[in-house]
Structures are given as structure tokens and as C-alpha cells.
Amino acid sequence: MSEILYDRVAIIGVGLLGGSVALACKERGLVSSVCGFGRNPKRLEQAKANGILDDFSVDLKTALKDADLVVLATPIGLFRQITEQMTEHLKKGCVVTDLGSVKSSVIKDVEPLTLKAGVDFVPSHPIAGGENSGFESSKANLFEGKFCVVTPTKNTPLDAQTKICKLWESLGAKVEVRDPEEHDRLYAATSHLPHVLAYVLLNTLGEMKTKNSEEYLAKGGNGLIDVVRLGASEPGMWRDICLSNKEFILELLKDYQFALDSFKEKIAEGDGDFLHKAFLQANDHHEKVPKRND
Amino acid sequence: MSEILYDRVAIIGVGLLGGSVALACKERGLVSSVCGFGRNPKRLEQAKANGILDDFSVDLKTALKDADLVVLATPIGLFRQITEQMTEHLKKGCVVTDLGSVKSSVIKDVEPLTLKAGVDFVPSHPIAGGENSGFESSKANLFEGKFCVVTPTKNTPLDAQTKICKLWESLGAKVEVRDPEEHDRLYAATSHLPHVLAYVLLNTLGEMKTKNSEEYLAKGGNGLIDVVRLGASEPGMWRDICLSNKEFILELLKDYQFALDSFKEKIAEGDGDFLHKAFLQANDHHEKVPKRND
Numbered sequence: 275m276s277e278i279l280y281d282r283v284a285i286i287g288v289g290l291l292g293g294s295v296a297l298a299c300k301e302r303g304l305v306s307s308v309c310g311f312g313r314n315p316k317r318l319e320q321a322k323a324n325g326i327l328d329d330f331s332v333d334l335k336t337a338l339k340d341a342d343l344v345v346l347a348t349p350i351g352l353f354r355q356i357t358e359q360m361t362e363h364l365k366k367g368c369v370v371t372d373l374g375s376v377k378s379s380v381i382k383d384v385e386p387l388t389l390k391a392g393v394d395f396v397p398s399h400p401i402a403g404g405e406n407s408g409f410e411s412s413k414a415n416l417f418e419g420k421f422c423v424v425t426p427t428k429n430t431p432l433d434a435q436t437k438i439c440k441l442w443e444s445l446g447a448k449v450e451v452r453d454p455e456e457h458d459r460l461y462a463a464t465s466h467l468p469h470v471l472a473y474v475l476l477n478t479l480g481e482m483k484t485k486n487s488e489e490y491l492a493k494g495g496n497g498l499i500d501v502v503r504l505g506a507s508e509p510g511m512w513r514d515i516c517l518s519n520k521e522f523i524l525e526l527l528k529d530y531q532f533a534l535d536s537f538k539e540k541i542a543e544g545d546g547d548f549l550h551k552a553f554l555q556a557n558d559h560h561e562k563v564p565k566r567n568d
Numbered sequence: 569m570s571e572i573l574y575d576r577v578a579i580i581g582v583g584l585l586g587g588s589v590a591l592a593c594k595e596r597g598l599v600s601s602v603c604g605f606g607r608n609p610k611r612l613e614q615a616k617a618n619g620i621l622d623d624f625s626v627d628l629k630t631a632l633k634d635a636d637l638v639v640l641a642t643p644i645g646l647f648r649q650i651t652e653q654m655t656e657h658l659k660k661g662c663v664v665t666d667l668g669s670v671k672s673s674v675i676k677d678v679e680p681l682t683l684k685a686g687v688d689f690v691p692s693h694p695i696a697g698g699e700n701s702g703f704e705s706s707k708a709n710l711f712e713g714k715f716c717v718v719t720p721t722k723n724t725p726l727d728a729q730t731k732i733c734k735l736w737e738s739l740g741a742k743v744e745v746r747d748p749e750e751h752d753r754l755y756a757a758t759s760h761l762p763h764v765l766a767y768v769l770l771n772t773l774g775e776m777k778t779k780n781s782e783e784y785l786a787k788g789g790n791g792l793i794d795v796v797r798l799g800a801s802e803p804g805m806w807r808d809i810c811l812s813n814k815e816f817i818l819e820l821l822k823d824y825q826f827a828l829d830s831f832k833e834k835i836a837e838g839d840g841d842f843l844h845k846a847f848l849q850a851n852d853h854h855e856k857v858p859k860r861n862d
Contacts, residue, residue: 402789421787456780460780460784460787464789467773468769468791469791471828474827475765476849476853477850477853480852480856481849481853482757486753486754490757491856491857492857493715493754493758494857494858495695495714497759497763497798498762499857501762501765501766501794502854504794505850505851505853505854507847509844509848509850513840516835517843520836520838524835527832527835529772530769531825533768534764534768534828535825538822542814544811546645549810550804552767552771553767553801553806553807555770555774556766556767556770556771556774556799558774559774563770563786563788563793563796564786
């Protein structure tokens with residue numbers, strides 16, 4: 275039996291990630307009870323029936339009552355507004371964490387409010403999820419073997435940070451402590467840019483005006499299928515990520531566009547030597563990419 | 569037991585696809601014997617030891633002796649030169665087919681030579697393979713459930729075409745007969761463009777000049793892993809495809825670049841409504857993409 279780290283946990287937004295944190299904490303005996311907050315009581319009732327929640331409320335005050343740990347698990351665009359509404363109901367001494375994919379903007383939105391409320395905020399980002407959404411896809415082992423990046427600021431107390439790191443480690447994650455900006459630049463490259471490229475490819479092929487264009491997606495082989503898989507991801511979440519990590523995404527998009535344009539020129543010129551060399555380089559770079567980890 | 573369709577088959581280039589055709593034909597009893605042609609006798613010897621070939625030669629005349637079916641299975645950039653060398657050794661009444669991913673340029677390279685030699689050419693393209701290469705990855709069931717596009721021209725005799733279609737069907741493929749140009753436009757969209765995007769992404773991330781850039785690939789999650797999987801594909805094959813299907817690839821790249829640029833502008837403007845709508849559209853388009861078929 276594991277040690278109980280937080281007695282009562284409030285999950286703000288019970289989707290794939292929030293639901294998986296709830297399941298994983300309960301299964302491993304890290305918490306005594308989990309309360310879910312959301313807008314839709316029917317969905318919350320289902321999540322409770324599925325064993326994800328012990329109780330729930332559509333009222334923030336009720337959901338936060340006695341909560342020792344509060345997990346922000348909505349799309350990040352809602353963090354500021356929800357945290358504003360939370361502040362007066364937070365238990366003294368509680369810890370707030372989040373599951374957001376962007377950290378600098380989240381810190382800017384949330385930290386002034388938690389500081390004002392006198393509670394600790396430890397920003398975190400578990401690298402898990404993908405194109406599924408909804409609590410129905412929740413899994414107690416979702417975080418096992420995955421990275422979880424914790425990005426403390428100068429205001430984050432070390433004891434709160436250490437305990438959140440312990441929580442993620444207890445859920446099976448490999449914890450990395452990073453500077454928020456460094457995190458945002460890294461994930462702009464490894465996650466946000468690939469998502470944007472997949473979305474744009476789907477929209478390009480889906481909106482072709484040529485003959486048989488309806489086949490362009492339906493006849494895709496495994497290559498296309500893999501490249502566009504991310505295009506099934508949740509629109510609200512990805513709108514928020516694009517807006518919140520704008521600076522780094524735009525910087526990388528510029529680099530990508532430059533490289534794509536050079537490549538196009540070389541195809542147009544019929545420069546087989548350049549193309550062959552570029553493909554060989556890509557093979558080398560591909561060696562550094564890890565294998566899938568589901 | 570299946571009917572023998574061709575007595576002796578010569579596989580010109582024994583890699584993943586050529587090797588799989590050999591294995592699949594032998595396992596299903598569709599041919600009496602398979603002879604492999606290649607440059608490297610050690611590799612051919614290994615392919616024979618692995619049960620892929622009955623015999624082999626590094627001499628075209630020897631490899632083509634008595635062959636009723638000749639399968640061009642090298643990178644398409646070599647088709648013209650090899651077919652030139654083949655013509656005087658082709659058996660009267662034999663059929664030549666190919667496994668190339670581009671059809672118009674292959675027909676332009678091969679058909680004048682087979683016409684001159686007085687043998688039939690039936691262009692075909694099995695949609696199988698992916699990022700693996702080498703006969704070691706060959707599988708007798710590689711074509712099962714996959715599409716195979718046959719692209720006859722005005723010079724293709726119907727009986728030769730029908731028999732090649734029957735061969736592919738016997739290997740488990742779903743045969744589609746298409747116009748060569750229509751084929752090239754479709755596969756520029758569903759295969760060649762995604763490959764180019766994956767290569768360029770790998771080279772962009774692999775050559776970043778920022779701090780911690782060596783992590784950009786190593787820390788990739790499942791999203792990046794899937795998007796760049798195609799970047800492991802064989803450089804010679806993809807150089808040839810880019811050069812041979814230049815016109816359609818460039819046309820699509822132009823569309824893609826336009827869409828990417830619009831998207832970038834909307835991120836820069838912070839136009840959340842546009843982004844949300846674009847992501848929703850991509851979700852809809854994604855519904856039309858088939859599931860993986862391995």
C-alpha cells in the first residue's frame with residue numbers, strides 16, 4: 275500500500291487527463307477521495323459510475339471543499355477564469371497543480387491568483403494523451419513510463435514542488451524539472467509544430483478542388499494515416515495551445531517554412547544529389563527519435 | 569492449390585517489395601520458380617538462403633532466361649537503364665510489370681523499350697511497404713488487403729492486363745485500374761507530400777541551432793514519432809519519386825504552403841475562432857482517413 279500524499283483531490287475538468295489522474299491516484303492509494311468539477315452533471319455522473327470519481331459537483335465551492343490538491347485539467351484557455359472563481363474557495367494550505375501543455379502563459383494566468391489566495395502553485399505537464407479525449411479514454415496506467423515536466427518558478431516552495439514530483443513518480447512518470455520557457459520551446463518543437471503540420475495537411479487534402487478529391491483522404495495508406503493522426507486531437511485544446519505558445523510556434527513555423535521552401539526549390543530544379551543527401555540526413559535524425567510508447 | 573499463372577519469374581531488384589512478391593508467389597503456388605537479379609551476389613545468396621529466391625544471377629541475360637514474368641523492383645530511377653539492358657534478353661511473349669510508386673514517368677521510360685522489344689508491359693503499383701527496406705523485411709502476406717493500382721496505357725493488351733490483375737488479386741490485393749496521371753496526382757497527395765513533410769520536419773528539428781536542440785528529437789512523444797515515421801524511408805527510392813512525380817508534388821506543395829502560411833497568420837493574429845474552426849474541419853477530414861492496415 276502506498277502512502278497517502280493528499281487526502282482529498284479536486285479534479286477541475288474531467289476529461290482524458292483529469293480522469294486518468296483520478297483513476298491512477300485511486301488505484302495506487304495515493305489519495306483518500308476524488309471529487310470532480312465540470313459543467314455537465316450527466317457526464318460527471320457517468321464518470322462517477324465508471325469509478326473515476328468518488329463524488330462531483332457543478333459548483334466550484336462544493337467541489338473545492340476540503341481539497342488538499344486541486345488539479346487544473348480543463349483546456350488551458352479556461353485556467354485564468356476558473357482560478358479567479360476558485361480563489362475564495364481554496365482550502366488554506368492546499369496545493370494547485372495543472373496538466374497544461376504550455377507553461378509560461380499558464381504561470382502568467384494562474385500564479386498571481388494563487389499567490390494572492392496564499393496557496394502554492396506547482397505547474398506540471400504530463401506528456402500523455404494524444405488524439406483521444408473524454409474521460410471514457412482514461413487509463414490508470416496512462417502516465418507509466420511517460421515524461422512529466424514540472425516547471426517551478428521563483429515563487430514555488432520547494433516542499434510543494436517535491437510533493438508534486440513524488441505524486442507523478444508514484445503514478446509511474448519520469449519527472450523532469452525544467453525552466454518554463456525551455457519547456458515551451460521544446461514542446462513547440464516536439465508536439466505543437468507536428469500538430470499544426472498535421473492539421474494543415476488534413477485541411478489541404480480535404481479541400482482540394484480537383485477531380486476525385488474525395489479520394490485523397492479515403493485512399494491514404496499507412497504513411498498518411500500516421501502523419502495525420504494528430505489531426506483528430508481536440509480542437510479547443512489545440513486552439514488554446516496555439517494561442518498560448520504563439521511565440522515559439524511561430525518561430526519554429528518560420529524555420530519549417532524556410533526548409534520546406536528550399537526543399538521545393540530543389541525538387542523543381544531536379545537536384546537529385548541534394549534530395550538524396552537531405553533524405554539521408556533525415557534518416558540519421560530519425561535514429562534519434564524514440565520508439566512508440568503506448 | 570492455386571493455378572500457376574507464370575512459370576518462371578525474374579525479380580529485378582530484390583528488396584522489400586521484390587522479395588515480398590517472390591515469397592507471396594511461391595507460397596501461393598502461383599509460379600514455378602523465382603530468379604533474382606541484383607548487383608550484390610552476397611545479398612542475393614542470403615535471399616536464396618532465406619527461401620525468397622530459387623536462384624539468382626548478377627548477369628541480366630542469365631536472370632531473364634526463360635522468364636515469363638519480369639518484375640521491375642529497383643528504385644524507379646534505374647528502370648530506363650535496366651530495361652534498355654534487358655530488351656535483347658527478354659523471352660518472346662513474356663510480360664514485364666513494375667512496382668513503382670510513380671506511373672507516368674515510368675511508362676515514358678519503359679514502354680517505348682518494351683514495345684520495341686515486342687513484349688507487353690503492364691504498369692502496376694502495390695500500395696505496401698512503408699519505411700522498411702531490404703529483403704529481410706519481406707513478407708508473403710505484405711499485399712493482403714492492400715490496394716494495388718494497375719495503370720494500363722493504350723498499348724497495354726487486355727489479356728496481359730487481366731493476367732497481372734489476377735496475379736495481384738491472388739496475392740490478396742484489392743486491384744484498382746486507373747489512368748496513370750490520375751494515379752500520380754492521387755499518390756502525390758496521399759503519399760509523396762506526407763513523405764516530404766516528414767523529411768523536412770526531421771531536418772528542421774535535427775538542425776536547430778538553439779540550446780538543448782539535441783533533445784528536440786530525443787524527447788519526441790507519440791505525436792512526433794508518428795509524424796516523422798516516414799522519414800526513415802529509403803533515400804534513393806524517395807529521391808527518384810520526387811524527381812519522377814515532380815509536377816504533381818510541386819502543385820500540392822504550393823497548396824500546402826499557402827494553407828500553412830494562412831494558418832501561421834491566424835496564429836500570429838491570435839484568431840482563436842479561425843483556429844478552432846480549422847481544427848474542427850481537420851477532425852471532420854480525419855474521419856475520412858482509414859484506420860491503419862498492417
